[in-house]
Amino acid sequence: xxxxxxxxxxxxxxxxxxxxxxxxxxxxxxxxxSAYQFAAWNMGKIKAQAVEGSVQFDQKxxxxxxxxxxxxxxxxxxVLYSRDSANDRAENTRLKPEFFEEPMKVQEVAVNFxxxxxxxxxxxxxxxxxxxxxxxxxxxxxxxxxxxxxRAE
Numbered sequence: 001x002x003x004x005x006x007x008x009x010x011x012x013x014x015x016x017x018x019x020x021x022x023x024x025x026x027x028x029x030x031x032x033x034s035a036y037q038f039a040a041w042n043m044g045k046i047k048a049q050a051v052e053g054s055v056q057f058d059q060k061x062x063x064x065x066x067x068x069x070x071x072x073x074x075x076x077x078x079v080l081y082s083r084d085s086a087n088d089r090a091e092n093t094r095l096k097p098e099f100f101e102e103p104m105k106v107q108e109v110a111v112n113f114x115x116x117x118x119x120x121x122x123x124x125x126x127x128x129x130x131x132x133x134x135x136x137x138x139x140x141x142x143x144x145x146x147x148x149x150x151r152a153e
Contacts (some may be wrong), residue, residue, distance in 0.1 A: 025084045029093045032080040039072040043139070046124070050132040059127040066117075066124035066132075069139065073117035078110065087152050094152040105149060113142040 023031070042065035048055040049062050084090060086097045099106055120135045 023080075025082065025090050026092070028080045028082060028085045029090060029095075032077055033093075035072050035075065035077055035080075039069050042066075042068040043136070043143075046120075046132065046136050050129050051136055057129055059124075062132060063121075063124040063127075066121045070117045070121035073114045096150050096152050099150045102149070109142065109146045109149065112145065113139075116142050 045055075045065040046062055046069075049057045081095070081099065083097075083100050085093060086095045086099060087093050088097050116135065116138045120132070120139050123131045123135050
């Protein structure tokens with residue numbers, strides 16, 4: 001499946017999805033924050049094992065963590081971003097309103113996150129620690145790109 005096509009569809013869904021209408025703004029924010037915390041926790045496991053070496057490398061654990069990150073990336077979380085869930089309209093979020101003003105940039109960031117998370121998943125299944133460490137950095141870059149563009153301090 002073409003990742004750019006998928007991301008475009010997900011972005012369109014975020015703007016008009018009935019699923020968003022069924023969730024309160026607070027639930028949208030809490031759900032997406034929980035998913036990102038889960039992904040960050042799994043990133044931490046990979047970092048400790050494949051990057052820092054502070055924990056003994058266990059390919060099965062690293063693969064499971066990469067699977068979790070890819071699941072978050074591919075989950076269709078874009079439906080959790082309604083205009084009312086940005087920080088000029090909602091509490092407990094750092095989502096900038098620019099998220100809705102720059103849809104092409106959002107699409108680019110989303111496509112990159114999905115692609116790099118899926119590549120991490122593939123490499124983790126193979127068990128090459130050095131390749132996993134390099135790909136881990138690429139996934140981290142996609143997270144940073146979203147934070148830099150769409151997350152308030």
